[in-house]
Amino acid sequence: MEKEHPFARLSLALICNHGYILAMPTGARSSVMRIVLAEGVTRFGDAITTVALPLTAVLVLDASPAGLALIGVAQAAPILLLSIPAGVWVDRRARRWPILIAGDLGRALLLALVPIAAILGILSLPVLALIAFSVSVGGTLFDLAFAGWIPRLLARDELHRANAQIELARSASAVGGPAVGGALVSAMSAPMALLGDAATFVGSAILIGSVRRAEPSWPAPEARGRMRDELGAGLRFIAGQPLVRAITATAGINNFTRSIAMAVAVLYLVNAADLSAAAIGIGFAVGNSGFVLGALVARGLSRRMGMGVTMQLGVGLFGPSMLAFALAPVAWAGPAFTFMLFAHSFGIAINNVNQVTVRQILIPDRLRARVAAVTRLVIFGALPAGTAVGGLIAEGLGLRAAFVASGVGLLVGSAPYLLVGVRKLRSIDQLQTA
16 A cells, blocks of 8 residues: 655645545545645745746846846746647657656756856846746646646546645645745845745655656557647647637636736726735735635535536636726725635636546547647737737726726626536536546
8 A cells, every 4th residue: 555655644734634635545645635735835936936036137137127028028938939849749758747857856956046146146137037938948848747647647536626626725825925935035035035946846846756656557659640730639629629619718718808907907006096015915915815715615616506507607707806896986996906806716716626627537648738738828828918908908098998898808708618508517427538
């Protein structure tokens, strides 16, 4: 029998505290807890870097807005340019865990180079941008491999349970990570704070390595076809599978339209509502707590209402809450913004636990990385496009107009689920395993 790992015991106490995890067999429970903790510590480290990397550029390198934009472009470029070919490469590999460990350790080494370069006096904006680009390459490969690794280890209801725990771990990291990042920067300096993220990647690699034997023997990859044909395989699958197509379209529409508002929301809160930075920070913290609550209740809601209704409810919260923020009196802008964020984060969490499981079950193993690559391209490509549109609307028609446009767009974002009748999906048993 597989021995329970000490990291797994810690994850049981910190994250995996639901009865349905305790009800699993000991070996399976130990593996699931280590997987969840690996993802949780990695995302926690990512949240630290979200704060520490731009602060390194500003505080150490005295970066201008253009310099910060360079860092942002460097982080986004691999996602936009490499996701599709990287998906082909990952799908050609017989094993996923070596990619995950290499991605973790590679990112740990790259982030450790930042404080070393700072101490040696050779850190510059181009060097920091190159490191940011390389870290993003590692993250892209990790995420694409992770998308296909979990469904190899777990099946159906166990997969759904694990996804709920992973969403909870990610949510807790998103809420707590930036605060820890800010504290580390204050205590140690921005470059040294990046060592905290490097440590989380090492911890994740150790945890993934401890469950690598759980990945079953998998048939050798198919004979390689032409790269051009393989590049389009993920898109062709999405186009031909109604539920996966609806999930992808919903994510793209909602990310694009939400970004229209979020691009100028802080400007509105500062200039129109006259809120302080501290008040805005509290609004974000309270609003984002919806991620944690949503991850905690997603399984229960799915059992009571059905997976499809829960997914429809999740995305259905976006439009009305954004319009409530758009139409609220200026005096109520702070509470309305917090309410909107809470509704969005709660809706995202209950939708994600279910839609991720649906995709993992419906997508064949040989295509999982390529389909994940297309999904990532849609999701991340929508963000800068929506941000640009939000700026243009705000400039031409005013800030509130951007919020109204976002709210209307988010209402449209519920349409793909309605068109395929996702509410009819009651449970995993209705899904035909690919």
